[in-house]
Amino acid sequence: MACLLGALALPAGAAELDLPAQPLDQAVTELARQTGLTIGGDASLLRGHRAPALSGDYAPLDALRRLLAGTPVTFRVTGDDSVILERGNTLEAVEVNGQTETDGLAPVYGYVARQSVTATKSNVAIKETPQSVSVVTREQIENQNAQTLDQALAYTPGVQSLTGGANGTTSDGLQIRGFNVTGASPFYLNGAKLARNTFSATAEPYGMERIELLRGPASILYGAAAPGGVVNMVTKLPTQEPLREIRLQGGSHDRRQLAADFSGPLTDDGRFAYRVTGLTRDSDTMVDHVPDDRDFLQGALAWQSTDATRLTVFANYQKNDTAYVYGLPFSGTVESNPNGRIDRDRFTGEPGFNEFVSESYTLGYLFSHRLNDTWTVRQNALYFAADTDYVDIGVGGYAADQRTVSRSPYPREDDNHSWSLDNQLEGVFDLGRTRHTLLFGADYNEQSFARAQYSGTVAPLDLYAPVYGSPVVLSATPARSYKTDNQQLGFYAQDHIKVDDRWVILLGGRYDRFDSEQRDRLTGDRATTYDDSDFTGRAGLVYLFDNGWAPYLSYSQSFEPVNGTAGADYDPTEGEQYEAGLRYAPDDQDLSVTLSVYDLTQRNVLTTDPAGGPQIQEGEVRARGAELEARAQLTNGLSLIAGYAYTNAETTKSNNGNEGNEPGAVPEHSASLWADYRFGGALSNLNLGAGARYIGSTYDLGNTVRVPDHTVYDALLGYWLDDWRLALNVRNLTDEDAITCTYLCFYGQERTYTATVTYRW
Structure with a gap:
């Protein structure tokens, strides 16, 4: 893949860049802004990596290649000024028949998730799921400073706190599509049933990588469940x-x-x-x-x-x-x-x-x-x-x-x-x-x-x-x-x-x-x-x-x-x-x-x-x-x-x-x-x-x-x-x-x- 990228023609023109050493996701975002390069794909691959400082005149693809050097992330050119990020072979993610097993549990860069294990218990793309799914990402939790589960889901349609957030420190009471989902049935942790009473514990958003909501009946995969939906943390x-x-x-x-x-x-x-x-x-x-x-x-x-x-x-x-x-x-x-x-x-x-x-x-x-x-x-x-x-x-x-x-x-x-x-x-x-x-x-x-x-x-x-x-x-x-x-x-x-x-x-x-x-x-x-x-x-x-x-x-x-x-x-x-x-x-x-x-x-x-x-x-x-x-x-x-x-x-x-x-x-x-x-x-x-x-x-x-x-x-x-x-x-x-x-x-x-x-x- 690296040799193939090296042989690709770069988009015409170079940009004067001034990127400090910083987390890789921030560096790639800034590169896109400064050059106009459209960077798509699974941007969660960037999380957890560092990018070197980059200063001077660079063609956009050359700059991106330098930022990704030494990481398990590559990219594929899809147009004159667009690329898609891809994952190389690493121990962190084992690929099974072209699918990455950990995708549904992995971090998501930005606010847009493409994979979810909650809806199917498989790494099926959300786009291929015939039921409504929402994913609250780590970046959203941090930017909105969510301190409770209902705060983390506050910008998710169809979800309401039972008490307007007044008791977010004692319970995770929610209503989804008009139905109460509080109690032992609707909550899951890493895909496993978290059978707990309403007042036994609350979620800590700082410990979460993502929070997934599957709306509607979900007993096919999860057994006893409220009709409004299930929440997988x-x-x-x-x-x-x-x-x-x-x-x-x-x-x-x-x-x-x-x-x-x-x-x-x-x-x-x-x-x-x-x-x-x-x-x-x-x-x-x-x-x-x-x-x-x-x-x-x-x-x-x-x-x-x-x-x-x-x-x-x-x-x-x-x-x-x-x-x-x-x-x-x-x-x-x-x-x-x-x-x-x-x-x-x-x-x-x-x-x-x-x-x-x-x-x-x-x-x-x-x-x-x-x-x-x-x-x-x-x-x-x-x-x-x-x-x-x-x-x-x-x-x-x-x-x-x-x-x-x-x-x-x-x-x-x-x-x-x-x-x-x-x-x-x-x-x-x-x-x-x-x-x-x-x-x-x-x-x-x-x-x-x-x-x-x-x-x-x-x-x-x-x-x-x-x-x-x-x-x-x-x-x-x-x-x-x-x-x-x-x-x-x-x-x-x-x-x-x-x-x-x-x-x-x-x-x-x-x-x-x-x-x-x-x-x-x-x-x-x-x-x-x-x-x-x-x-x-x-x-x-x-x-x-x-x-x-x-x-x-x-x-x-x-x-x-x-x-x-x-x-x-x-x-x-x-x-x-x-x-x-x-x-x-x-x-x-x-x-x-x-x-x-x-x-x-x-x-x-x-x-x-x-x-x-x-x-x-x-x-x-x-x-x-x-x-x-x-x-x-x-x-x-x-x-x-x-x-x-x-x-x-x-x-x-x-x-x-x-x-x-x-x-x-x-x-x-x-x-x-x-x-x-x-x-x-x-x-x-x-x-x-x-x-x-x-x-x-x-x-x-x-x-x-x-x-x-x-x-x-x-x-x-x-x-x-x-x-x-x-x-x-x-x-x-x-x-x-x-x-x-x-x-x-x-x-x-x-x-x-x-x-x-x-x-x-």
Whole structure:
């Protein structure tokens, strides 16, 4: 490849370049800006490498060749002034039948990802996937300074935080396409099920390389799953090139944070590589007496024992010290109150009593072995454990003065353990005019969750003039104590068929066997149980045009087990989605646009029995909508992320009197736009970013309170100075008084400033 490139004619004309020594991705970006050379392909290949200084007159291709010298990255000329980056042969990425196994787990340069393992569990291009997929890249997380999972997904269409971000430090509660995806079903780590309770742990974005969202039913590959979709978080994994980073942050609410990230080979032959990532934070929050302290440590070790065999072991530890924000009444937030508006920083608990301390651990591995030119076996495993002390005080109704609320303490202790194992056999082969990526799998997961919850009494609180210090009296024994054990075993098969490099057919089916038992630890009685099985499937069709357009159609199913009462035998809820879409992703541009429309229905939802018996499964919830997402990395230094979602969700069948109601906190219209501009010439070290997030009006859970729409603006000012990067992020630039309401109301984050100093060498 190097000899071939050397023989190629260079584009006419030379440019006077002045490029300092810097990370390779930054150098290539600046080269494109200064020369007008269009550089496409998988730009994530550049991440983790350093570029030498380059000064003087150079033809564009000659300059690019000098920047890439000594790295496993080459390029292919596709036009008079355009090239595509390509990967050479390295131990970091083993190629199987022309596909790179690690592409779906690798870093992505910029905002545009072309590969995803989440949608198919294979390294199939997103363009060839007949279902909507979004990938939040490392660069987006850094530029927007995302500190929680909902902040990382804030510019992703169709995704909403359950509490407007108020409780991002205690849970990763999300709604996707109008459905709640909180809990043990929807979250995955490096492709393995992360079976955890809602309040067992939260994601740490600094430890993530990318966050992938597959919208709609996904039980074909993942078993029990919410109909709205699944979220797969890909952690930072070892690199072959040395990577060293130290980051210091400070900002609003006395925020102080120190983070570090180190990676590289351990041996001269590169067979062993490591990565260690850590973070410690001491911070307050917008709400009085609620801290946001965290300790996080993550490590990974990769062993390329042969060219065909790779094992990566990863683990992390995280401790959160914060408090749950219970919420505030409708009156005084979204509704008028004779006493005025409740302050955004109002704390409804008792200082020194309320706390939320969780310690969690994960340990897992990714194993792959290429049997021959056709078949590859993979095994992914993950173990998770967490202990949580959740000490909180709930808020009741107002007294006659419309300012004093009743309160009730409910401290609880949670213990969560789970493990999952996913075995895969993949074959990639040609058969006549078709190319098949055939996947067979068997996965198993167990989860054990135990809770002991206490009750007690505490004095009411005046929300307009609070006086703290009231004694909290707790029961000597738990008011409730139970333990739940879940098991699930699934078998799945999928075939991705490419016909004449034009048509793509995706077919898959899955059979699951699952059971659960919950026991009352106070009485020893079996509280609830289920033992059932289900079959789900998916079918899709894509047509690939030469110019980058790719229309698609798909049908997919999901299921979720139902926890009922003792003696009740419930079927799982069933999700069913029809989706049509149109993608535009030209091979020679860092550009991706997806327009999708869908009809998503969940059946077998529990509702009241008119005859007065236990609940029956006659309920139904439906969401119909459209989503548009555009991501672009333009050669003039401008990068864009744009999104829009129309979500028409409602309860279509119910005996509870709520038929026709909308889900709480789900806007019918939402939109976002983020623009990031890297200057050229004398200002080449400067970049500016700005974003806007619009959330349309919503209802609370009971559909009794209408919450007004709002728009929040964010901003970034960044500057590179050799190995240093300085950044200032502002969230909610105009200090918008945004509110989200579910069972109560939650204020959105007030205007916050964060200054970041990063040193990479």
